[in-house]
Amino acid sequence: MPLLKRLLTSFIADPPTLTSRSRQVTHLNFTQRVDIKTMRWLAKKPSLLAELRGNSATPCGNVRPLVDQPNTLESFRHPVTGYFAHLLNRLLRRFKESADLLRNGPGRAFRDQTIEEHAWALAASLDKSADEIRGILSLHPFREIQPEPPSDTTLQLLSDHPLYSAIHRVAHLLLAPGLAYGPNGSVLSALKHTYDLFELFVLYRLLSELPGNLGSEWIFLDGKPTNRLRREERPEDRAVWLFKGPDDLSLELHYQQWFTRAKAPLDHRRFTSLSGLNIPDYTLVLKRGTTIIAWIILDAKYRSGRQAVDQGLGDVHRYRDALRVRGVRAHGAFVVVPRLQEEKAVYSMNEYFDLHAFGAIQLFSPGWLNPVAKIFKSVSSSE
The missing domain is CATH 3.40.91 (Restriction Endonuclease)
Known part of the structure; x- marks a missing residue:
């Protein structure tokens, strides 16, 4: 969990943006270059072109004419962000289910005080991790995104970006049913198998x-x-x-x-x-x-x-x-x-x-x- 938190902190510091392009008829924007489609659109409207040149018989003062032109929007509603929000919500559900099982222990046929105390300590640790995830989901850009499963485009982006790929791998290790350790005892997952x-x-x-x-x-x-x-x-x-x-x-x-x-x-x-x-x-x-x-x-x-x-x-x-x-x-x-x-x-x-x-x-x-x-x-x- 600490590793996932560090990776997500890096992600939040520089989240991906989604650029969408469309066309709309609006007041002419003099701060951007006119594209070919806008020029063709104006060529079909001589009166509007004359107004832009200042040759119109009915001047409109300072009112800018309405022109078909490109519009570029940039937002943080990126599919990768939506996928990570989806993973974090899955982790929240997994942590809650695991904590409930540790506290209730319906499958423990032989009760032992030491085991019960340790199970409750593990449940408290899961509750703390769940609170950390809720805190992350309340931050920009996650609070503005709709969680969504991964698409083919998202999976391609994960493989192309080291940070996104690392978040994906660590989250899936936490979602895995068991825990594996490296040769030096480092944690690679969330909970070990019972054996x-x-x-x-x-x-x-x-x-x-x-x-x-x-x-x-x-x-x-x-x-x-x-x-x-x-x-x-x-x-x-x-x-x-x-x-x-x-x-x-x-x-x-x-x-x-x-x-x-x-x-x-x-x-x-x-x-x-x-x-x-x-x-x-x-x-x-x-x-x-x-x-x-x-x-x-x-x-x-x-x-x-x-x-x-x-x-x-x-x-x-x-x-x-x-x-x-x-x-x-x-x-x-x-x-x-x-x-x-x-x-x-x-x-x-x-x-x-x-x-x-x-x-x-x-x-x-x-x-x-x-x-x-x-x-x-x-x-x-x-x-």
Whole structure:
């Protein structure tokens, strides 16, 4: 939205004008040149021509004669301006619908206070953006224009003018159903798809709750990456956060870590894969000093239906079999889901976790990080 606002400010400072030409019979304008059509028109009216030359027998004093002549009108009612007004009105409707959905949340089956507060904050942000758009529409030249969909002429003008093309692209990104981020986390659209938001939500829950689940002596070492990011912005792939624990223990949280193709039968590089490039959502690596003693794979899946859970479990099963850290296989692999349906409850039972170090973690269940903490505590104490 800030980018669109800057582009529209540049547009308002120098809006396009529309020049229309017509002909009308009116008092002769001595400030403009007479065109060929006017001369031909006068040639057919000798009495009027004589009056203009001052040879008329019935002089009319200072009254200028009526003559057919060209008339040029310039206005700000340009089709591009009408199209941009049309886009801004569409954005107003989209922002209102989105804000209403965020506040009412009819589709949120599992209510959580943190989620509700964040949804209301997002709705307030949309309301603020809508007010900014209304302010823009009240300015010249938008207040004098009739909104209209794009014509072929308008689309041609957009492609020929960099500023108009940029406004068109940014507005359509805001109207798109989802949000995309560039590699550096810059926003390219308005709202992310739900599964992308859930992935980021799980990340921030991990950052805030991991130390408390591992023990009272654990601390979050580096808070700068999270402080620099807004909650909807995506960190860069392979971003790392550090936690410090007792007895020279430390924990690394890797986001979207790339596990690259193996280059040798025994490949002891940091992050490798036996079956080509793989990128799990979160990789937790427990170290004592500089030695890796355990690591766990987590993958976020927003949908809790049977097919989605089966697919998520299949993904983390493949990750556990294929991925290596310094040649070591993962000590556990879990899919993180909001809730599980009754028929899938077995995957989140403590007995299932203890037997297989594998399963589905329910994010909104008390002690959701217990399976992760249990593995790390067991390995660190028995080492």
